[in-house]
Amino acid sequence: MKASLKLRDDAGPLLRAKLPVELFSVPAVASLTAGDPADLRLSLATAVPALPSLRLSYAPNRPAGSSPLSASLVLGYGPGGCPSAPGASAITMVVEVSAAGALSFSLALKPSLGDFAVRKRFYSDGAGGGMSASEVAMRSVVPVRGGAAAARVRWGVRIPAEMTAGVEAGAAGVMLRRLPFLVLGKVTVERRAGKPAPEVAQQEEAAVEKVRRENEKLRREMEELRATAGQRREKETVALAGAGRSGGGRSPGMSTKRDGVDVGPQVNPAS
Template identity: 80%
Template sequence: MKASLKLRDDAGPLLRAKLPVALFSVPAVASLTAGDSADLSLCLATAAPSLPSLRLSYAPNRPAGTSPLSLSLVLGPGPGGCPSAPAGASAITMAVEVSAAGAISFSLSLKPSVGDFAVRKRFESVDGEGGASASELTMRSVVPVRGGAATVRIRWGVRIPAEVTAGGEAGAPRTGVTLRRLPFLVLGKVTVETRSGKPPPAPEVEVQEEAAVEKVRKVNEKLRKEVEALRATAGEGREKETAELAGTHRNGGGSSPANISRKLSGADVRL
């Protein structure tokens, strides 16, 4: 499950929740969006790893004259037009939305990123009228929770105010521009994502674990062979000492108990 809270200046916070589901054996995601009354919507989207995403959305509080039901096709640079790249979110996605009333809209989202830094830009077109959102420079912080069972992602943004005025006194020619306020840092979005089961180890950690197990197996095999060789050597020594004692008695040698004891202990010293 994945939940996020987006903070907005011109409206209340926007809450989104996503839950993975299965749609006729096809992986899908069910999502709920809530904020202001106009933001309420339900969505069901396919999430096949090598196909475009097909989304069915229902927004009951859309403006009058528009249909609350719409169908969207989302394309991306992934395999087969998948909007999700193998390493995460795609740098570019395009969506075509058709409402039940026949209205068609297009949107293009640009999200190039380098490490934890990204730039976001969105273009939209409805019935021939287009518009573009302001550019946004963002950075991301990731905090693991409960040993990796969940992660909290915090998206920060650098905002440059649009308040630009001409300087100079009244009647004087406007020769320069001045920013009334300096750029400032804002908190844009907080996302919490839970993971089912134990998180898989990183590839390099898995390779190291396999190498350690193989090393322990080889050491155990070497110790087992050395123990078997020691046992065989000890058995041969006992058989040889027994044969020497038996030969001494047959030859009539007068060995005292002390002499026999010394033979058994491995020292052939006669008194």
């Protein structure tokens, strides 16, 4: 599961949550987008490796006259146009068709080098086109709960779209309307599936080794108790056998010899 919070200048924060699911044995991702009322959206997108992603969305608070249902084709830079492959998000193109037939198009450029990236987005909704502000971003990763999850923080320097438009039009005055500024763009918390962090693995191994040593100690103590009980039973058996031999070889009235002399039978004086 992955959740993110995107900070925006012209609107409230945008919250996204994604959960991997299966749709008829096909890997997919269910997502929820919330922020301002117009941002509410429920989506279900396929996540098949080496294939583009097909996304179905429901946005109940779209403007009047717009259909809340839409279908999108998401193409990435990965093999076969897959947008979810590693490094596939450098170039992402989305073609969306609403149930009413309205067509929109967007292109996102996000080339990266390590933790640094440049972000630029172009879009068209049929009534006109535009572009977002450029952003030079850096990503920081902080482990959470011993590596079971990770928090990614994206921050950087944003270049307003007016500056880019001014350069293209040759109007130097437009460039001074807004200057580049430092932004905290997005905070993402993602659960990691796989091996835990090294310190967690070491703690687990130490706990397993402690249990193994305790079991080995108990096994040795049980073997010693069994051996002691066996030796005691053997001694008791030998003692009983010796007592039987010493007392069972004579009977009253029988003659005995002492120092080679027959002393006759032992008679009880009382009789």
